[in-house]
Amino acid sequence: MMFFLVLILAFIQNTISFNTLPPSLPNYDYKIPKWAKNRFKHNKLSKTQLKKLKTRMKHKQQQSIITNNTEISEFNDNYNALIACGLPLGLLQN
Numbered sequence: 001m002m003f004f005l006v007l008i009l010a011f012i013q014n015t016i017s018f019n020t021l022p023p024s025l026p027n028y029d030y031k032i033p034k035w036a037k038n039r040f041k042h043n044k045l046s047k048t049q050l051k052k053l054k055t056r057m058k059h060k061q062q063q064s065i066i067t068n069n070t071e072i073s074e075f076n077d078n079y080n081a082l083i084a085c086g087l088p089l090g091l092l093q094n
C-alpha cells in the first residue's frame with residue numbers, strides 16, 4: 001500500500017514539474033555574415049522558376065509511374081524494372 005502511495009506521489013510531482021517548467025529553447029548568439037545573406041538572396045528562386053521546377057518534377061514523376069498489369073510478360077517486367085531504376089537497356093539480354 002505504501003509503495004502505491006509513493007508511486008502516485010512521484011507521478012503527480014513529475015507531471016506538475018513537467019507542466020510548470022518553461023521550455024528550454026536553444027539560444028544561438030551566432031550572427032549570419034553579410035556575404036552569406038547576399039548569397040541567400042542571390043540563390044533565391046523566383047515564382048516562375050519555382051513553377052517551372054514543380055512542373056518538371058511532376059512530369060518526371062508521371063514518366064516514372066509504371067502501371068501494374070497481371071498479363072505482363074517477363075520481358076516487359078524486366079524492361080519496366082530497368083526504366084524505373086534508370087539502368088541502361090543494354091542489360092536486357094535474351
